[in-house]
Amino acid sequence: MQINSAKDLNVYKAGYELAMRVFEMSKCFPPEEKFALTSQTRRSSRSVCLNLREAWAKRRYEAHFINKLTDCDGENSETDSSLDFAKDCRYITTEQHVELTALCQQIGRMLGSMMRNPGTFLTTTAR
Numbered sequence: 001m002q003i004n005s006a007k008d009l010n011v012y013k014a015g016y017e018l019a020m021r022v023f024e025m026s027k028c029f030p031p032e033e034k035f036a037l038t039s040q041t042r043r044s045s046r047s048v049c050l051n052l053r054e055a056w057a058k059r060r061y062e063a064h065f066i067n068k069l070t071d072c073d074g075e076n077s078e079t080d081s082s083l084d085f086a087k088d089c090r091y092i093t094t095e096q097h098v099e100l101t102a103l104c105q106q107i108g109r110m111l112g113s114m115m116r117n118p119g120t121f122l123t124t125t126a127r
Helices: 009-027 032-056 062-088 092-115
Strands: none
Touching: 009 032, 009 062, 009 092, 032 062, 062 092
16 A cells, blocks of 8 residues: 555544544543643544644655654653543543553654664655
């Protein structure tokens, strides 16, 4: 399969799935968490895809590409930590936590692979 955009990457698809699942489950968070855990978890989960799109746009420059992938990985880790808080505050079930953190781990592995092997994704041509 030819990859024409970041949206074609499996890591992007997994990140998007995570962001949408976080959005849906965070609808049940209490109102007092609106500007803390709810907003922060939604933001960090969405930032994985947003930073991946930026990385894709910068793939002519290996250092820039890896830098944005590192940002993706950081946002993914932040989401994972927020899910720990959500579970421990009893806003999500243990089952939800296991499923969503497993998805975070999968995304982290894919991002790690991309960072270790950036040449596969780099381009020398302008879009």
